[in-house]
Amino acid sequence: MEPSSIQSMMSALPTLPALLQHFGQTPTRSRLSWLQFVIVLVAGSAHAASLAWPFPFVFAQGQPLWGLQLLALTLLAAQLDGCRSWGRTAWLGGTFSAAMLCGTFWWLFISMHDYGGLAAPLTVLAIVLLAVFLGLYYAAAAALFVVLAPAQRAQRALVFAALWLLAELARVKLFTGFPWGEGGYAHVDGWARPLAAWVGVHGLTFLAALVAASLAVCLRARKTRWLAAISLVFVSVAVAWLPATDVAYGQDQPPLLPVTLLQGNIPQNEKFQPGTGVVTSLRWYGEQLRDAKTALVVAPETAIPLLPQQLPPGYWQAVQGRFAVGEQAALIGMPLGNTQTGYANSVLGLKPASSTGSSPNPAQPYRYDKHHLVPFGEFIPPGFRWFTNMMNIPLGDFNRGTVVQASFDWKGQRLAPNICYEDLFGEELGARFTDPALAPTMFVNLSNIAWFGNTVAIDQHLQISRMRALEFSRPMLRATNTGATAIIDHRGQVTHALPRHTRGALVGEVQGRSGITPYAWWVSRYGLWPLWALGLGIAGLALVLRRR
Structure with missing residues (x-):
């Protein structure tokens, strides 16, 4: 083929702005149903x-892509902005969110089908129904957008962002909350990351929605001056905040703490089996706890898969004796309780008896009980016993710990444990920052998400932990069964990590931090109410202006 022919073909291809403007147009009625469905489905x-x-x-696999998140939300906002029927926008918003949520936590299939034994069609149906149910928040937001959206373009973008924020907040709080997959996490490496210490992940979600909606109204306006003006504003904001990417709130809390984080890689289908996984867990973790050389060693959630009274004779006494003297301490994930008091998913802290500690009784080890329990895993919602009876997973109702529990004090650091997806709820971690003198100097997450296989769930959880480190300017230690076992510094950067689905011990040093970020200050006092006020205030003002 002649070069001139190739050049003419390339020149005939549409440019990216032209494509975006095309997708931002309102389809005619004849092509509305299928074309808009495809657009929002792909965008979700x-x-x-x-x-x-x-x-x-x-x-790179596992990499957050803030640009893709903005593009997806821009396509949705453009479709909503072109509709005048609240029913149609609700359908579009619900379709987008259902695709978004199914694509986010599709890995629930592994736990429910592979490990739970639920039939594949029923598992798919359950995941889709969960996504559709949670998508109702976004469908309602999309419907309200038509009702409240003013004529001015800039105001429409603001209303869209406010309603999107309210939908995300509803997913955080209602029915115990399940905000896994919020859009703000895509910006943990993006231009907006410095703002995390000010507004948290939900604030980043609001800003991302504002940018996306602004781009959408500009594309629909087909006026380059609007696009140029709004782009200049966003570029200016981004450039203005670039120096802040290296700003660290607070100060180092010396000394450096040498740590060992254990990753047992016990297969989930064997983990609680007496003849296989239990034996392997007790032997391997027992050896690692015995041989660790660092000041702190952390074993993940349910690393010891039995209650203390169920352990082989002398096993737990040997573990306690190992840390009763010397200069080392341990945080160990294991279940606690009995039939009289109930059971808890817990972390036990062991350290020399001579050291001062957080335990009111020095003879008793430090204890942290999980507060935010997993629905269907650690408690069964009322009316759903029939559903859990269909699966072969050891489910039960655990006791809840309190929101604010004592830190584990060791070597000049205040360590705040959290278990599994508790680090998804930044406002609950923030409750520990009311008193700066008692605020934790680092977080410790103990997890076992082997339930979800070697999937993107591991990467998603890592980005969640990184966002918490950014919000509070605190390092995060992650000890997991299958990954991602890692050390995250106070800037949200992974400094040490083990390969996923391998057995090993991660050795490194971590620097604790003191001081309070703006986000930690307001979320510890007011929770998420300032964000609720922002979203409801903008929506309420739009309603008042619309009625004038």
């Missing part, structure tokens, strides 16, 4: 992929 799937890229090509 892209939004899910933006949180942690799930494929081993194009981008």
Whole structure:
């Protein structure tokens, strides 16, 4: 083929702005049903992929893609902005969110089908129904957008962002909350990351929605001056905040703490089996706890898969004796309780008896009980016993710990444990920052997400932990069964990590931090109410102006 022919073909291809403007147009009625469905379906799937890229090509696997998140939300906002029927926008918003959520937590299939034994069709149906149910928040937000959206373009973008924020907040709080996959996590490496210490992940979600909606109204306006003006504003804001990327709130809390984080890689289908996984866990973790050389060693959630009274004779006494003297301490994930008091998913802290500690009784080890329990895993919602009876997973109702529990004091550091997806709820971690003198100097997450296989769930959870480190300017230690076992510094950067689905011990040093970020200050006092006030205030003002 002649070069001139190739050049003419390339020149005939549409440019990216032209494509975006095309997708921002309102389809005619004849093509509305299928074209808009395809656009929002693809956009919702892209939004899910933006949180942690799930494929081993194009981008680095597990990488958050803030640009893709903005593009996905821009396409949705453009479709909503072109509709005048609240029913149609509700349908579009619900379709987008259902695709987004199914694409985010599709890995629930592994726990329910592979480990739970639920039939594949029923498992798929359950996941889709969960996504559709949670998507009702976004469908309602999309419907309200038509009702409240003013004529001015800039105001429409603001209303869209406010309603999107309210939908995300509803997913945080209602029915125990399940905000896994919020769009703000895509910006843990993006231009907006310095703002995390001010507004938290929900604030980043609001800003991302504002940017996306602004781009959408500009594309629909087909006026380059609007696009140029709004782009200049966003670029200016981004450039203004670039120096802040290296700003660290607070100060180091010396000394450096040498740590060992254990990753047992016990297969989930064997983990609680007496003849296989239990034996392997007790032997391997027992050896690692015995041989660790660092000041702190951390074993993940249910590393010891039995209650203390169920352990072989002398086992627990040997573990306690190992840390009763010397200069080492341990945080160990294990279940606690009995039939009289109930059971808890807990962390036990062991350290020399001579050291001062957080335990009111020095003879008793430090204890942290999980507060935010997993629905269907650690407690069964009323009316759903029939559903859990269909699966072969050891489910039960655990006792809840309190929101604010004592830190584990060791070597000049105040360590705040959290278990599994508790680090998803930043406002609950923030409750420990009311008194700066008692605020934790680092977080410790103990997890076991082997339930979800070797999937993007591992990467998504890592980005969640990184966001908490950014919000509070605190390092995060992650000890997990299968990954991602890592040390995250106070800037949200992974400094040490083990390969996923391998057995090993991660050795490193971590620097604690003191001081309070702006986000930690207001979320510890007011929770998420300032964000609720922001979203409801903008929506209420739009309603008042609309009625004039």
